[in-house]
Amino acid sequence: MSTTHVQSLPNVRGRMSYTEFGEGKRRRAHLENGTDRIAAQMGDAASRGDFIVYCEGQKHRHPNAVNEGYELRISWATDELDPSKADDIQRGMEYAYTLCHELAPDSMCWVTMHVDGEGGCVHAHATIANHDARTGQVINKGDTSLYAPRVKAVNDELSRENGFSVLGADKEMSLWEQKRETFQPGSFDRRLGDRVAGVRDRSSTLDEFRRNLELSGVTLKETTKTDGKTGEVTTGWSYKAVDEWGPKRRTRKRRASNLADDLTREGIEAYFEAKQRELEVPQQDAPAPEVLPDVPETAEPAAQPSADFALDVYDLDRAYVSEMASDLQKAHIHRSREEGKPFMDERYERLVEARNHPDEQLAKLREDVDAARREFYASKEARDTLQHPCPGLLAGMHVFAKAGCNAKDPVSRMMADMTAMMLRMMIQQALDEERRRQREEAERRVYESRKNMWDVEKRLKAAEKALSNEDERETKAHAKTMQARYARARSASPSAPRSAGKDTQFGE
Numbered sequence: 001m002s003t004t005h006v007q008s009l010p011n012v013r014g015r016m017s018y019t020e021f022g023e024g025k026r027r028r029a030h031l032e033n034g035t036d037r038i039a040a041q042m043g044d045a046a047s048r049g050d051f052i053v054y055c056e057g058q059k060h061r062h063p064n065a066v067n068e069g070y071e072l073r074i075s076w077a078t079d080e081l082d083p084s085k086a087d088d089i090q091r092g093m094e095y096a097y098t099l100c101h102e103l104a105p106d107s108m109c110w111v112t113m114h115v116d117g118e119g120g121c122v123h124a125h126a127t128i129a130n131h132d133a134r135t136g137q138v139i140n141k142g143d144t145s146l147y148a149p150r151v152k153a154v155n156d157e158l159s160r161e162n163g164f165s166v167l168g169a170d171k172e173m174s175l176w177e178q179k180r181e182t183f184q185p186g187s188f189d190r191r192l193g194d195r196v197a198g199v200r201d202r203s204s205t206l207d208e209f210r211r212n213l214e215l216s217g218v219t220l221k222e223t224t225k226t227d228g229k230t231g232e233v234t235t236g237w238s239y240k241a242v243d244e245w246g247p248k249r250r251t252r253k254r255r256a257s258n259l260a261d262d263l264t265r266e267g268i269e270a271y272f273e274a275k276q277r278e279l280e281v282p283q284q285d286a287p288a289p290e291v292l293p294d295v296p297e298t299a300e301p302a303a304q305p306s307a308d309f310a311l312d313v314y315d316l317d318r319a320y321v322s323e324m325a326s327d328l329q330k331a332h333i334h335r336s337r338e339e340g341k342p343f344m345d346e347r348y349e350r351l352v353e354a355r356n357h358p359d360e361q362l363a364k365l366r367e368d369v370d371a372a373r374r375e376f377y378a379s380k381e382a383r384d385t386l387q388h389p390c391p392g393l394l395a396g397m398h399v400f401a402k403a404g405c406n407a408k409d410p411v412s413r414m415m416a417d418m419t420a421m422m423l424r425m426m427i428q429q430a431l432d433e434e435r436r437r438q439r440e441e442a443e444r445r446v447y448e449s450r451k452n453m454w455d456v457e458k459r460l461k462a463a464e465k466a467l468s469n470e471d472e473r474e475t476k477a478h479a480k481t482m483q484a485r486y487a488r489a490r491s492a493s494p495s496a497p498r499s500a501g502k503d504t505q506f507g508e
Contacts, residue, residue, distance in 0.1 A: 004073065006151055012069045072103070083121065176193050192252075
């Protein structure tokens with residue numbers, strides 16, 4: 001696991017001197033002996049001194065800038081990188097260099113490795129020049145790339161990709177398909193989650209999801225909170241609906257995080273972003289060309305329809321080249337590290353050049369794409385497929401599969417990937433429809449069983465009420481009979497008046 005810390009550097013030369021010799025007695029000892037504390041170093045300049053001069057020159061270029069650069073410190077635990085092993089030090093240095101270019105891809109950097117700290121850990125001092133070569137401006141630390149929470153998030157993601165552990169336990173994202181089984185069948189939470197998940201699956205965009213929620217009787221509420229310590233603003237979602245199945249009809253509310261992570265604001269937004277990326281290319285399917293009727297041989301040949309519509313849906317962009325070069329650079333560094341070879345070779349320099357100057361590579365790739373398009377249109381089988389009266393999704397998939405079956409160049413591999421994407425969409429659509437049908441069938445069965453239960457309860461209550469009325473009627477009848485008997489007994493034997501004289505009490 002690794003920890004990160006970002007520090008502003010008004011004077012890069014002074015900080016680089018510290019990372020080279022240290023301070024106090026240690027510094028004097030190194031200067032006297034002609035040694036330094038550097039375990040390993042690498043960077044984008046020809047030497048350490050050239051990098052310092054570059055940062056000072058950019059300070060003159062931006063006279064209003066306060067800082068010449070920024071230092072990113074990364075430290076690893078001893079059980080993950082051993083300070084006594086050169087390979088571990090090299091691995092940490094390559095990782096720190098990659099992290100710098102993930103955070104500031106267009107800024108030069110220099111990485112210095114140390115193992116002489118108080119804890120004895122492998123740690124890197126990565127200095128980033130306060131100049132963006134692409135925009136010609138300084139780096140806005142408080143706003144974008146070098147903001148501390150972003151540095152931590154990028155470091156965690158890159159650590160996972162490179163096999164490092166992440167500080168703190170990773171929380172696995174909970175999905176509603178698995179989480180719903182933890183709620184009781186027929187409970188409000190389970191019904192609400194099914195309703196929200198169903199609306200999400202039927203919607204194409206986030207705005208449509210909000211509208212469909214209202215139509216389904218679910219109210220979405222956003223709550224914004226600000227952390228007093230960090231100033232971070234977070235927005236949470238909660239869902240509110242009427243509970244019509246409980247013992248009492250009432251409006252109830254549940255936080256989205258209590259249902260499942262993929263139903264929260266972040267989960268829903270990520271779902272629609274992924275869905276939009278999947279539909280960017282397939283949604284531009286070419287319209288079916290008109291089928292020309294048979295005409296006599298003497299008739300003038302009809303004009304052929306323009307072929308500039310099928311594969312032109314894919315247009316290369318400058319950003320694609322930069323992203324591709326960055327991904328290839330990471331893969332090259334990773335493979336070189338696995339093979340135990342240094343990655344700073346001719347191939348790496350070409351990748352850096354392609355990433356920093358993508359215009360030339362973009363022109364070459366466009367030429368390859370145009371050549372592939374011409375070859376595609378010249379294929380008779382492809383033309384016959386396009387002339388099908390109803391090509392639709394299956395025909396488009398067949399076209400791209402034929403064009404990309406060999407996968408000898410990047411364009412062919414792109415077409416093969418598009419074929420797989422369309423096939424995945426078809427399978428996903430069929431699975432979604434089957435899940436929706438099964439869910440509706442299960443809800444219908446639950447509704448019928450609940451209705452039958454209610455009918456039985458009504459009959460039971462009616463029987464209990466009838467028995468109660470019968471008991472009350474019998475009690476009243478019994479009391480009336482006893483009163484009648486008492487009245488008849490009094491009328492048949494009236495009581496004699498008692499004598500007031502004591503001498504005549506017993507007939508005396």
